[in-house]
Amino acid sequence: MLTCREVLDFLMAYVDGELPADEVARFEKHLAVCLSCVNYLASYRATIRAGKAAMRGPGTSLDKLPPDLVKAVEAARRALVQSGESE
């Protein structure tokens, strides 16, 4: 039987579907009897989802660059072209 320490060590491989089938079976045998690891697995998955939601959720993307930044980049690009550095 795997220990909790081993289960937590292999958790990412399990979550990412990278454990070989026989390891998955050993893993799930442990989960069937260990509430702590079941809780940990659920919160580990939730952490990944919460991170994505917080960083990529509504209000975190924007449609266009601010006009002043567009102007600044355009000016810097022209300076590059004029200095012949672009080729």
Added chain:
Amino acid sequence: MAGTLNCMTPACPSPDPSQAEQAALLGRLRQGEDAAFRDLMDMAGGRMLAVARRMLPTDDDAREAVQDALLSAFRNLHRFDGRALLTTWLHRITVNACLMKLRTRRRRPESSIEDLLPTFLPDGHQTRPAEPWAPDRLERAETSEATARLVREKIGELPETYREILLLRDIEDLSTEEAAQALGISSNAVKTKLHRARQALRALLDPHMRADGGEAC
């Protein structure tokens, strides 16, 4: 697909430009058409800035990184082989520009992650068994702005190199190999560090998310 500038949320304001649109723009860029670069900024700039704002501490840093990335793209257009989408290529360049910026900004030695990792008894059980998280808090984690702010704050508390790995793999969707290349470390190191980063973030969120009370958020 990993690593495109795809926006994964329904609230995303604009769809990805099509492959055909991107190919047409690339052609115009390569011919040196003057207006093409502005169209490139129009097409991808907003998303590049969103990436930079996720990765960098201040808006000034984010703007500088986007400027660096756009100029780098302009200089290196001839190296882009066109096998990936233009937006995917620009995403990589933006991530790299942000990493460069983080390198120059890094000021103090990194704090240890050990305190945020699970600990075990000699028999292999966790020292403190994991408690369940409350379903309603999990629900809120994906819908409430207050919880989103808490999660962003906790991501910000991760030791710097762990925060970088988490951002690259879980937020920007780079593959293990892409993240390894961007950071100059091995794929195995990426995997180990990502697992630790997730465990540390989980530990930081745990008191706020537990069903048995903890702090409300």
